[in-house]
Amino acid sequence: MNVISRGFHGRRRDEGDRLPPGQYLVEDFPVLSAGPTPRVPLDRWEFAIDTEAGVTHRWSWPEFQALPQETPTVDIHCVTEWSKLDTSWEGVSLDVLFEDVDTDASYALVYSYGGYTTNLPLEDLLDGKAWIAHRFDGEELEPRHGGPARLIVPHLYFWKSAKWVRGIRLLDDDHPGFWETAGYHNYGDPWREQRYEGD
Numbered sequence: 001m002n003v004i005s006r007g008f009h010g011r012r013r014d015e016g017d018r019l020p021p022g023q024y025l026v027e028d029f030p031v032l033s034a035g036p037t038p039r040v041p042l043d044r045w046e047f048a049i050d051t052e053a054g055v056t057h058r059w060s061w062p063e064f065q066a067l068p069q070e071t072p073t074v075d076i077h078c079v080t081e082w083s084k085l086d087t088s089w090e091g092v093s094l095d096v097l098f099e100d101v102d103t104d105a106s107y108a109l110v111y112s113y114g115g116y117t118t119n120l121p122l123e124d125l126l127d128g129k130a131w132i133a134h135r136f137d138g139e140e141l142e143p144r145h146g147g148p149a150r151l152i153v154p155h156l157y158f159w160k161s162a163k164w165v166r167g168i169r170l171l172d173d174d175h176p177g178f179w180e181t182a183g184y185h186n187y188g189d190p191w192r193e194q195r196y197e198g199d
């Protein structure tokens with residue numbers, strides 16, 4: 001019996017189970033940015049949650065760093081068909097950031113330094129499904145990958161994971177973001193291959 005070959009097939013089966021339809025695996029980390037990389041000095045950086053009632057919760061960089069940190073390892077799936085398995089991040093769970101936020105809103109519009117926006121149901125940010133990450137692979141998050149900090153929502157196509165994130169506006173009604181108004185799917189579930197409007 002060939003143990004090496006058994007192990008190899010086992011690993012391949014496992015990876016196959018983790019690859020959504022129409023995706024291929026990459027080892028490198030492609031950069032996809034719709035515009036130039038904004039540079040945000042840390043002493044001017046802030047993250048905000050704006051509620052539908054007009055209340056704003058803000059964190060400066062030191063305040064954000066002082067929050068409990070998590071180190072999620074997740075698979076990410078870009079709509080341009082690459083997937084990367086076991087990416088490791090460090091950041092703050094949205095559950096922590098929403099602890100003192102009083103809201104009845106159903107939708108979130110995420111906005112970034114540089115003007116990018118993306119929308120999703122608020123529930124897709126909660127219950128351990130999303131983080132504001134500031135480290136990748138044990139290093140400070142590079143500006144081209146969204147540093148100082150980016151959203152990570154790994155269960156949706158990676159365009160929902162806003163780089164250079166600046167805040168989240170809570171809304172009673174859905175408000176499509178940058179790619180969502182440009183013909184991409186409003187929700188973007190990679191397992192249901194929701195790439196474009198109508199998929």
Ligand SMILES: Nc1nc2c(c(=O)[nH]1)N[C@H]1C(S)=C(S)[C@@H](COP(=O)(O)O)O[C@H]1N2
Nearest residue numbers: 030031032033034078112116145159162163
């Ligand atoms: N602010 C901002 N966030 C963004 C984007 C962008 O252009 N601007 N591109 C999105 C897309 S389409 C993808 S696939 C990922 C790419 O992240 P990466 O460049 O770190 O691979 O960021 C997403 N977040």
Ligand SMILES: [Mo]
Nearest residue numbers: 032078079159
């Ligand atoms: Mo993407």
